Amino acid sequence: MKLAQRVSALTASTTLAITAKAKELKEQGHDVIGLGAGEPDFNTPQYIIDAAVRSMEEGHTKYTPSGGLLPLKQAIIDKFKRDQQLTYNPNEIIVGTGAKHILYTLFQALLDEGDEVIIPTPYWVSYPEQVKLAEGVPVYIEGLESNEFKITAEQLESAITEHTKAIILNSPSNPTGSLYTKEELQELGEVCLKHDVLIVSDEIYEKLVYGGVIHTSIAEVSPELKQQTVVVNGVSKSHSMTGWRIGYAAGAVELIKAMTNLASHSTSNPTTSAQYGAIAAYNEDDGSVEEMRKAFEDRLNKVYDKLIAIPGVSCVKPKGAFYLFPNVSDAVKINGYTDVDTWVKDLLTEEKVALVPGSGFGAPNNVRLSYATSLDVLEKALERIERFVRSKTK
Structure with a gap:
């Protein structure tokens, strides 16, 4: 079957691809930390869930x-x-x-x-x-x-x-x-x-x-x-x-x-x-939006310094969203790699940390790290990244 040219030329979503690979490794029994998906780790506030359920019960x-x-x-x-x-x-x-x-x-x-x-x-x-x-x-x-x-x-x-x-x-x-x-x-x-x-x-x-x-x-x-x-x-x-x-x-x-x-x-x-x-x-905002925002800001402030302390990693501190977008080009060179994509792939394979390579965002020297997850998980991930960089340092 010949597919339409418009879809044949599409590039697969980088974020979804790395998330799928991380899920595959998890299913194989590995302790994988996935920092790829752009999704809050909080459940939808209860008052919103209640409103949706009520609408269905009322026949909507x-x-x-x-x-x-x-x-x-x-x-x-x-x-x-x-x-x-x-x-x-x-x-x-x-x-x-x-x-x-x-x-x-x-x-x-x-x-x-x-x-x-x-x-x-x-x-x-x-x-x-x-x-x-x-x-x-x-x-x-x-x-x-x-x-x-x-x-x-x-x-x-x-x-x-x-x-x-x-x-x-x-x-x-x-x-x-x-x-x-x-x-x-x-x-x-x-x-x-x-x-x-x-x-x-x-x-x-x-x-x-x-x-x-x-x-x-x-x-x-x-x-x-x-x-x-x-x-x-x-x-x-x-x-x-x-x-x-x-x-x-x-x-x-x-x-x-x-x-x-x-x-x-x-x-x-x-x-x-x-x-x-x-x-x-x-x-009917019950304050949940602000609570989640504060949690994201707290995580950012606690992990940012740890991130930039990793050899070869620099990062502009973000003012919004829930992503860090560090430049890892020096770390890649330290580790003897020639491109970030391969570095990210090996990081996932060896240390079971899933990041999204910046090439998918038009920035091949960077990676995207989502901090929409718990502080404990973030700190554990950074420890693994630092270990990966230091273990390969020449």
Whole structure:
């Protein structure tokens, strides 16, 4: 059987691949520490589970509108008003089966063959593949480690061509945890306004920020930038609802309508009970979100110094999300390897620690380490990594 070219050219998700290998070793009886998956280790807060169960008991088990329940759209609208002082109408909101599906639907609705989408590196692994599936062309701008992996307005200006349709901004970032300031967003936004480039602002880690910093959505910088931006968000990371698959976008009516029409022919609607859970997540917060954020920040602060004490490892301290993205190129050289991917593979084989190589994020000198797991597990993992590096030191 000959497969379609669009899927034959796809690159498998690096994060899922390393997680699958770690699971395989676990099933063989090995004590594997998996730091690959981007998933909170907390269970979904009970009040959200209760709301979903209650909705099913009350008979809410049927189809919903393709773009999501109106009460959920209203909860999202209230969230934007409460957190960013942004005002949206229901016809400017679409709810989908996770933020990943929302992004996929967005690019399918937005791009024609040859349209360019600017993607800062390091990037979340699915951005380039989703753009290519929509027959678009990913254009990469390197976010330098010396600038906390963030791109500048000058870099953006030089990358824009007559084919540029959009730019993806992810703040806080997966995989780096970097966070753009309001001033930086304003500078980037002015370039986008000048060239009429749509801003796709992925804010899925919005609630997970540390060190007293404040998350700013580029849509709240000015009314003009709000009109130029599609905000993508969801409850997966903030409320530990990864398996519930509820994400959403807020943007121009015409684009949201097109996305909704497309979703009606792909998923019909987001899962009904999950939508009721998401309504509760935004309307009935019991403090769980802040408790989880504090736990992540505590882990970050306790393991960061131990990480950078490992020979050959350096790391920009993240301001958000729940990932460390250390540069291990010197450790790789110390150990006699020529590339990070092989180093990561041997680390998993020999010390049973699963990290994600940075090559999947467009940063081949780095690895991604998720601290969305217990402090004991993190410290044990770092001990194994240090042992691996020191045991091979020439």
